[in-house]
Amino acid sequence: MTKKQEQLTVLVIDDDMARAQSFQSALADTPYQVIHLAHTSMSLLKEVERHQPDIILIDIESPNRDTIESLATISAYNPKPVVMFSDNQMPDMVNDSIKAGVSAYITSDTRPDKAKFILDVAVARFNEFQKLRDELxxxxxxxxxxxxxxxxxxxxxxxxxxxxxxxxxxxxxxxxxxxxxxxxxxxxxxxxxxxxxxxxx
Amino acid sequence: MTSNTAKALEKTQLTLGIIALTDSAPLVIAKHLGLFQHWGLTVDLALQHSWSTLRDKLQAGLLDGAQMLAPIPLASCTGANSGNALITAFNLSMNGNGITLSKALYREVCQVSDEFEQQTPKLPLTASYLKLAIAKRKQQGLAKLTFAVVHPYSCHFYQLRDWLKSADIDIDSDIDVMVIAPVDMNAALESGDIDGFCVGNPWNAKAVRADIGVTVITSCDIWSQAPEKVLAVSERWQQQNPNTFLALLAAVQQACQWLAEPINRFEAAVILSSSEYLNEELSVVAPSLLDSCLTERGEPPRKVVAYNRFISQEANKPTLTQGYQLLEKMATAGQLNGELSQSQQHQIVKQVYRPDLYIAMQRLLAVS
The missing domain is CATH 1.10.10.10 (Winged helix-like DNA-binding domain superfamily/Winged helix DNA-binding domain)
Incomplete structure (x- = not known):
C-alpha cells in the first residue's frame, strides 16, 4: 500500500471473549484499532460517546442491539457503520439490513483473516448509503x-x-x-x- | 376436528420468536395448552433479546413468525428497497405499557406539586407536574432528564411523546431519549443512567417491588385501545405457507379466548413466570394480568381496566385504520424521512395489514 490509511476505531460489543480476541488479533496490523466491551448494558451510549468509534461490531444476540440501532434512527445521534457477529448464516438481505443500520455480517464460519476485508466493505457500503440518503x-x-x-x-x-x-x-x-x-x-x-x-x- | 376441514399444512414444525414480556402470553398459552398441537403444529418458542434481531431473523427466514411491536412491520415497508415485507393478520395484545419514574425524580415531582397545590399528585400523573419539575431543574442548572424506551419504532416511544406533549414538554429539546432493552431497564433506572422509562410489564411492576421506581401512568391512560404487539410473519413466508398460517392464527385466537376469562389470568401468570419464559417472581408477573398497576412501594395499587388486553370485540382483527394511526404517529415523531403521499401510505398499510387473512381464519374456526 502506498498511501497510509488513517486509524479507524472499532468498538466490539461481545460477551464471547474468545471470538472478540481472535478478531482483535486478526486486526493487529491493520488501520483498525479495537476497543472491546463485554457485559455492558446501561452505559453503552456513554461508551460510544467516549470512544467515538468509526465502526461498531456487535453480537447479534446482544440485548444492546436495539440501543445500537437507535443510533441510526434517532436523529440526535450520529449513525455509524454496524457489523454483526452472527452464528447463523444470514441470507443476503443487505438492502433491508442497511436501512436498519447494519452494513455487514460476520458468521461463525468467517475466517478471522477476512475481518479487515469485511470491515473495509462495511465502511464503503455505509458511506455509499449515507451519501444516497443525504442526496435524497x-x-x-x-x-x-x-x-x-x-x-x-x-x-x-x-x-x-x-x-x-x-x-x-x-x-x-x-x-x-x-x-x-x-x-x-x-x-x-x-x-x-x-x-x-x-x-x- | 383437526384435519377434516383444514387444508393440508405446508409446514408443521415452526419456530416463533418471543420477547420476555407479559404480552407474549397468547403464544406461550397456545403452546402450554396444546392448542398448536391441536391444529397440527409443533411449535418452538425461541426467546430473543432484541426487537431488531427478532425482525432480522424473521426477514431472513430464521424464524417462522414472531411477537412484534406493532409499528415495526410498517417501518419495514417504508423507505426504499424493502426486500421481504413483514405483514400481520392478528393483534396479539392491546395496552400493557407503563411509565415509571425513578424515586428521585418522583420526589422532585412531589415537591413541585406540593409547592403548587399543597398535596401529593394524584395518579395517573398529569405531565404538567413533570414540566414544572423540568423548569425547576433548569433554574438550578441540573442535567437534562433522560427517558428510555424499548425501540425507536414502538408505541412506547409514541406514548411517551404524547404524554409529554400533553404538557407542552418538547421531547426533542427538554429531555433526552434513549433506547434500552426491557430486561435492562431496571438496572439503568437504579444506577441513575436514566430518570424514567416507558416499558411493558413485568418491568414496571418489578421496579416498584424493588423500590427503585414509581409507576405514574399507563398506556391505557394515554391512548385508549392501542394495538401493542402483533403476530408478524414475512409476506413471502405467508405466501409459501398459507394453510399453516391460518392454523397458526386459529391456535392463537383460541389462546386469546382462554386468556379473556379472568379465572384463567392467574394461571397464565404462573406459566409466564416460570424459568422457561420470563423467569421472574409471580408477584411481579401477576399484577398487570389482573388489571392491577403497582404504583409505589407501600402505596395501594391502582385498578387499570384491561391493563393487558388480549381479546375483545374485534380486537384481534387488524384494521387498516390502526395502520394509518400508527403511520401518523411515526410521521409526527419524524421517522418517515419526508412525507409519504396518500397513495404511498395506502399501499404500505394494505401490504402490512391483512384483515382478509384474519377473516379466512375465522371461517376456518367456524367450521371446525
Whole structure:
C-alpha cells in the first residue's frame, strides 16, 4: 500500500471473549484499532460517546442491539457503520439490513483473516448509503421549497394579476433585498395570506 | 376436528420468536395448552433479546413468525428497497405499557406539586407536574432528564411523546431519549443512567417491588385501545405457507379466548413466570394480568381496566385504520424521512395489514 490509511476505531460489543480476541488479533496490523466491551448494558451510549468509534461490531444476540440501532434512527445521534457477529448464516438481505443500520455480517464460519476485508466493505457500503440518503434528503428539501414558491406564485398571480414569470421575479427580488432564501420569503407570504384569510372570517 | 376441514399444512414444525414480556402470553398459552398441537403444529418458542434481531431473523427466514411491536412491520415497508415485507393478520395484545419514574425524580415531582397545590399528585400523573419539575431543574442548572424506551419504532416511544406533549414538554429539546432493552431497564433506572422509562410489564411492576421506581401512568391512560404487539410473519413466508398460517392464527385466537376469562389470568401468570419464559417472581408477573398497576412501594395499587388486553370485540382483527394511526404517529415523531403521499401510505398499510387473512381464519374456526 502506498498511501497510509488513517486509524479507524472499532468498538466490539461481545460477551464471547474468545471470538472478540481472535478478531482483535486478526486486526493487529491493520488501520483498525479495537476497543472491546463485554457485559455492558446501561452505559453503552456513554461508551460510544467516549470512544467515538468509526465502526461498531456487535453480537447479534446482544440485548444492546436495539440501543445500537437507535443510533441510526434517532436523529440526535450520529449513525455509524454496524457489523454483526452472527452464528447463523444470514441470507443476503443487505438492502433491508442497511436501512436498519447494519452494513455487514460476520458468521461463525468467517475466517478471522477476512475481518479487515469485511470491515473495509462495511465502511464503503455505509458511506455509499449515507451519501444516497443525504442526496435524497436534499432532493426532498428542494421539492418542499419549490412547493412553497409555487404556492406564493399562485397567490401573486391570483391576487395581483401577475404572470407566472413576474410572480417568480417578484419573489426572487424580495428574497435578494432581504438576504433571505426564496423558500423563506414564499413561506412567509403564504402564512401571511392564511392569517389574513383567517382574520376575515 | 383437526384435519377434516383444514387444508393440508405446508409446514408443521415452526419456530416463533418471543420477547420476555407479559404480552407474549397468547403464544406461550397456545403452546402450554396444546392448542398448536391441536391444529397440527409443533411449535418452538425461541426467546430473543432484541426487537431488531427478532425482525432480522424473521426477514431472513430464521424464524417462522414472531411477537412484534406493532409499528415495526410498517417501518419495514417504508423507505426504499424493502426486500421481504413483514405483514400481520392478528393483534396479539392491546395496552400493557407503563411509565415509571425513578424515586428521585418522583420526589422532585412531589415537591413541585406540593409547592403548587399543597398535596401529593394524584395518579395517573398529569405531565404538567413533570414540566414544572423540568423548569425547576433548569433554574438550578441540573442535567437534562433522560427517558428510555424499548425501540425507536414502538408505541412506547409514541406514548411517551404524547404524554409529554400533553404538557407542552418538547421531547426533542427538554429531555433526552434513549433506547434500552426491557430486561435492562431496571438496572439503568437504579444506577441513575436514566430518570424514567416507558416499558411493558413485568418491568414496571418489578421496579416498584424493588423500590427503585414509581409507576405514574399507563398506556391505557394515554391512548385508549392501542394495538401493542402483533403476530408478524414475512409476506413471502405467508405466501409459501398459507394453510399453516391460518392454523397458526386459529391456535392463537383460541389462546386469546382462554386468556379473556379472568379465572384463567392467574394461571397464565404462573406459566409466564416460570424459568422457561420470563423467569421472574409471580408477584411481579401477576399484577398487570389482573388489571392491577403497582404504583409505589407501600402505596395501594391502582385498578387499570384491561391493563393487558388480549381479546375483545374485534380486537384481534387488524384494521387498516390502526395502520394509518400508527403511520401518523411515526410521521409526527419524524421517522418517515419526508412525507409519504396518500397513495404511498395506502399501499404500505394494505401490504402490512391483512384483515382478509384474519377473516379466512375465522371461517376456518367456524367450521371446525
Amino acid at each position: 434528503d436534499q432532493a426532498k428539501r428542494k421539492l418542499a421549497s419549490r412547493k412553497w414558491v409555487d404556492q406564493a406564485k399562485a397567490i401573486l398571480i391570483e391576487q395581483q394579476g401577475m404572470s407566472e414569470q413576474q410572480a417568480y421575479n417578484a419573489i426572487r427580488k424580495m428574497a435578494m433585498n432581504n438576504g433571505q432564501k426564496m423558500e423563506d420569503v414564499a413561506k412567509n407570504m403564504v402564512d401571511m395570506m392564511q392569517l389574513m384569510a383567517g382574520g376575515k372570517q
